[in-house]
Amino acid sequence: MSVVLLLLGGLTGAPEKAAPSAADCYGCHAEKSFSRKGPGGRKIPLFVNAKQLKKSVHSELSCDSCHAGITAGNHTDGEQRGKTASLYKACRGCHEAGKTVHGRMVSGAGAPRCRTCHGTHGILRVKSTQPGCLSCHGRALSKRLPNGKSLSLRIDEAALDRTSHQKLKCVSCHAGFTNRVHRMIKGVNRIARHRSTDVSCLACHAKVTKLMGEGVHQRLKGDRAQRRPSCSDCHRAHAPHAHVVSGRQSIARCRQCHSKVYDQYAQSVHGAAVLKSGSRDVPACVDCHRAHDIRNPGSKEYRSRIPELCGNCHADRKRMKKYNLSPNVVQSYLDDFHGVTLQFYRKEKRSVRKIAVCVDCHGIHDIQSTRGKNKVAVKKRLLTRCRSCHPKASAAFPDAWVSHWIPSATRTPLVYWINLFYMIIIPLMVFGLGLQVLLHFWRYAVKR
Amino acid sequence: MAEQSTTVPDSFLRHHWLRRVEHWVGALLFMGLAVTGLAQRFHEAEWSGWVISAMGGIDHTRLVHRWTGLTFTLMFMVHLAVAVVGVLWRRWQPSMLISRQDFTDAVQNLRYYLRLAEHPARCGRYDYRAKFEYWGVVLGSILMIATGFVLWFPVWFFQSFAFLPGESIPAAKTVHSNEAMLALSVVVIWHIYNSVFSPEVFPIDRCMFTGRISRERMLHEHPLEYERLTGEPAVHLADPDPVRVAESAPDDAL
Numbered sequence: 040m041s042v043v044l045l046l047l048g049g050l051t052g053a054p055e056k057a058a059p060s061a062a063d064c065y066g067c068h069a070e071k072s073f074s075r076k077g078p079g080g081r082k083i084p085l086f087v088n089a090k091q092l093k094k095s096v097h098s099e100l101s102c103d104s105c106h107a108g109i110t111a112g113n114h115t116d117g118e119q120r121g122k123t124a125s126l127y128k129a130c131r132g133c134h135e136a137g138k139t140v141h142g143r144m145v146s147g148a149g150a151p152r153c154r155t156c157h158g159t160h161g162i163l164r165v166k167s168t169q170p171g172c173l174s175c176h177g178r179a180l181s182k183r184l185p186n187g188k189s190l191s192l193r194i195d196e197a198a199l200d201r202t203s204h205q206k207l208k209c210v211s212c213h214a215g216f217t218n219r220v221h222r223m224i225k226g227v228n229r230i231a232r233h234r235s236t237d238v239s240c241l242a243c244h245a246k247v248t249k250l251m252g253e254g255v256h257q258r259l260k261g262d263r264a265q266r267r268p269s270c271s272d273c274h275r276a277h278a279p280h281a282h283v284v285s286g287r288q289s290i291a292r293c294r295q296c297h298s299k300v301y302d303q304y305a306q307s308v309h310g311a312a313v314l315k316s317g318s319r320d321v322p323a324c325v326d327c328h329r330a331h332d333i334r335n336p337g338s339k340e341y342r343s344r345i346p347e348l349c350g351n352c353h354a355d356r357k358r359m360k361k362y363n364l365s366p367n368v369v370q371s372y373l374d375d376f377h378g379v380t381l382q383f384y385r386k387e388k389r390s391v392r393k394i395a396v397c398v399d400c401h402g403i404h405d406i407q408s409t410r411g412k413n414k415v416a417v418k419k420r421l422l423t424r425c426r427s428c429h430p431k432a433s434a435a436f437p438d439a440w441v442s443h444w445i446p447s448a449t450r451t452p453l454v455y456w457i458n459l460f461y462m463i464i465i466p467l468m469v470f471g472l473g474l475q476v477l478l479h480f481w482r483y484a485v486k487r
Numbered sequence: 488m489a490e491q492s493t494t495v496p497d498s499f500l501r502h503h504w505l506r507r508v509e510h511w512v513g514a515l516l517f518m519g520l521a522v523t524g525l526a527q528r529f530h531e532a533e534w535s536g537w538v539i540s541a542m543g544g545i546d547h548t549r550l551v552h553r554w555t556g557l558t559f560t561l562m563f564m565v566h567l568a569v570a571v572v573g574v575l576w577r578r579w580q581p582s583m584l585i586s587r588q589d590f591t592d593a594v595q596n597l598r599y600y601l602r603l604a605e606h607p608a609r610c611g612r613y614d615y616r617a618k619f620e621y622w623g624v625v626l627g628s629i630l631m632i633a634t635g636f637v638l639w640f641p642v643w644f645f646q647s648f649a650f651l652p653g654e655s656i657p658a659a660k661t662v663h664s665n666e667a668m669l670a671l672s673v674v675v676i677w678h679i680y681n682s683v684f685s686p687e688v689f690p691i692d693r694c695m696f697t698g699r700i701s702r703e704r705m706l707h708e709h710p711l712e713y714e715r716l717t718g719e720p721a722v723h724l725a726d727p728d729p730v731r732v733a734e735s736a737p738d739d740a741l
Contacts, residue, residue, distance in 0.1 A: 376660075379530045383545035386536060433645045438653020446657075453658040461665035468669060472676045478600035484686040486602070 063111055064102045065089060091161040105129040141175075172209040172216075199277050212239040212276075240270040250331035268292055273330070286313045286323030293324045303404040310404075320358055326351075343385050345396040346372055371443045372397065392428070399424045495717050499705050502698040509566060510695055516559040521671055523552035528664050553639055560632050582612040585622065589615035609721070611711040620678060627670045634659040634666070 067073055068087040077083040092098060103109060107129060130153045136142040145153065156174055157165075173196055180192040199205065210216050241248040251257060256267045272292045290313070294301040304310035304324075312318040327348055328334075334341050350369035352358055359366040372378045381394045398406075400421050407413045421437040429436065446454040502510070526538035526548060542548040573579040592608035592615045599607045608614070613621070637644045637659040645651070682692040687708070694700050705713045710721035 379527070380545055382530065383539060387540070387544045429642050431642050431646065433642070433649060435649065435651070435653045436642065436645050439641060439645075439656035441654065441657050446661075451654055451657065453652075453654045454661050457658055457661045458665070461661075461669065465665070465669050465672060469672050469676060472673065475597075475600075476676060476680045478597070479680075480684075480686065482600045482602070 061102055087160055095160060095162045096164045097160075097162055172213075194277050202278065214239050237269050247331050253332040253334070254329075255333050255335050266296055273325075286319065286321075286326075287317065289325050289330070290314070290323050297324075300404050307402070307404060307406045308408045309406060320352070320361065322352065342393070342396060343381060345398055346378065346381070349397045365443060367445065368443045369397075371445065375440070395424055395428070495702060495719065498699040498701050499713075499716065500698055501694055501700045504698060507695055507698055509562070513559070513562060516555055516562065517674070519555045520552060520559060521667070523548050523555065524664075524667055525671075527552070528667070553635075556632070556635050556639075559628070563628050563632065580612070583618060583621050585615075585618050589618055609710045610708065611715070612709060614708065616677070616681060620673065623670070623673055627666055630662055630666050631670070634663040638663060 064087070068085055069089060071086050073085045074082050075085060097104075106114075134153075136145060155178075173194060176192055176194045177196050178193065182190045182192055184190050204212075237251075241251070259267050273289045275288075290301070290304075305314055309321040312321040313323055328336060336342075346369050353364070354366055354369045356366045373382060377395050381396065384394065400417060401407075401409070402420070407416065409417050418437065421440070422432065422434065425432040425437050441451050441454070444450050446458060448455045522538060523542065526535040526542075527545075529535050530539075539545055539548045542551060570583075574581050592610055595604060595608035596615075598604035637656065641656050644655070645653075648655075682688060682695070683690070685692075687704075700709075702713075706721050713719075713721045
């Protein structure tokens with residue numbers, strides 16, 4: 040190859056000051072297989088498609104309009120090659136970078152070059168090309184935020200293709216966006232305006248709209264409403280499996296506003312398991328509070344459903360077996376005095392008194408294991424809780440609650456033996472008296 | 488025959504009107520307690536929901552149950568007081584006390600039912616069945632009243648009996664609900680049969696309404712009481728089986 044080049048150089052004689060005509064260049068560059076070896080033996084094509092160039096917006100320009108200063112004889116050495124490589128400088132001769140988004144995007148180190156998007160010899164009029172969003176956002180595009188952080192604006196196209204939204208267009212979510220609108224949006228709300236809003240999600244996800252409408256966050260007003268979580272906070276917007284929200288992701292979002300609760304939760308038996316070992320068996324925020332129709336946890340309705348809420352896991356035999364926990368805790372609560380009262384209050388759709396539920400003894404976000412050293416703390420809390428409704432309760436009073444145990448000869452002998460006594464005596468009595476009745480009837484009515 | 492019918496009345500007064508009032512007040516209270524209590528015990532059953540909503544909710548049901556229980560307690564205490572005063576001051580016969588004869592009577596009646604004996608047991612004012620039920624009610628009431636008050640006032644209970652373990656409350660609940668089932672099954676099977684469905688009284692024993700019992704029934708069911716009241720041998724005049732009556736005469740010595 041280099042032999043050919045040298046030969047060409049030899050034919051044209053000494054370097055000339057005059058610019059070469061297009062025909063001069065095509066002498067070599069019209070050859071389809073014309074190429075040179077780059078670093079590491081890489082093949083760099085040097086073919087220029089004349090037909091394409093004719094159709095391009097630059098068809099009127101001569102070769103040296105862009106490849107300035109190159110003559111037939113001087114462009115084979117290293118120095119001149121550098122000129123072809125820094126072509127964007129040539130573009131700048133006519134096209135100023137400006138202070139637009141586009142201008143900033145193509146300036147600076149590591150920025151994409153003009154030709155990366157627009158091509159070279161086949162360059163077309165921008166208006167006729169309709170570049171897609173990904174022609175910019177598919178690249179390493181980022182924005183420096185007022186707080187100094189850098190916000191990546193790059194969208195991974197490959198990942199996007201694996202989402203459930205793969206058939207949607209960008210504007211399906213980023214509604215009303217065009218290149219023009221894009222340039223027009225300015226000011227503080229710039230980022231907010233660029234983001235897809237919940238409204239775009241709700242256009243298709245109508246059921247969730249209804250649920251969201253019932254949630255407590257919808258009632259927030261003013262500044263606080265601005266901090267309301269949006270769909271994409273938990274459901275990652277451009278990533279696959281957006282419907283699956285990991286516990287940690289939603290917890291992190293809740294933490295942004297509910298940091299005190301988070302601190303308690305992180306120390307609890309549930310929080311520690313999800314944050315340290317990523318367990319999926321323990322509840323994250325949304326498992327108890329729900330994701331969309333988040334109800335006021337201070338309401339009586341919410342409170343009255345707590346046993347079932349805990350029961351979602353604690354009555355699940357399979358899951359409880361894994362941790363060697365009793366799956367009967369909820370049923371034993373519901374069978375006892377407070378549980379019965381609670382169930383009737385629910386049927387009556389009213390709640391006159393605050394009936395003790397799971398969280399009153401076990402705690403809420405700071406819930407701890409009832410084993411080992413925690414056992415004492417739980418007992419202590421129990422007495423405090425008893426006294427909030429039974430103010431004169433003595434120290435033995437909490438023991439009236441037999442701690443979710445099904446009566447057994449070892450743990451609750453009194454209850455166990457009394458039960459057993461009646462389990463025997465009642466059938467015996469019924470059988471004995473029934474037999475007497477039958478015999479009496481038979482003797483007096485049938486066989487007089 | 489003609490002589491006897493002039494000296495011996497056609498019927499006997501068996502229950503003073505105060506005892507009858509007591510019986511029906513007790514029966515009403517018992518039924519009230521049973522309905523409100525069962526609805527609480529079988530709280531998961533559908534009918535329990537109907538009862539409790541008809542009573543105006545669980546709180547109201549409990550209130551009614553407790554005050555009915557309190558009324559029952561008062562009635563029970565009045566009954567005990569009347570019995571003690573009657574026996575000690577008015578020299579009433581303590582005819583409800585259980586004697587050895589009640590056991591032999593029970594065996595004799597079983598033998599009669601199985602046709603191993605020719606005649607049933609000869610009983611006094613109260614037969615062994617009545618005594619069994621009476622003492623069942625007395626002991627059951629004591630248990631129900633005691634445990635009922637423990638469940639009504641658990642805090643007071645622990646303050647008064649600090650030495651008792653916490654398990655006393657669930658134990659009291661177990662006794663209360665099981666004893667109730669026992670009492671209820673005895674009443675439903677035994678008492679209702681004996682006073683309603685038994686061929687001897689069907690369609691109903693009117694004694695607890697009128698307080699009176701016919702001479703015929705007196706001879707049949709309480710021959711010893713008949714003899715005590717009339718001073719005459721309890722020979723059933725219209726008995727279809729005179730041999731049985733004749734044979735039964737020597738048993739009087741027992």
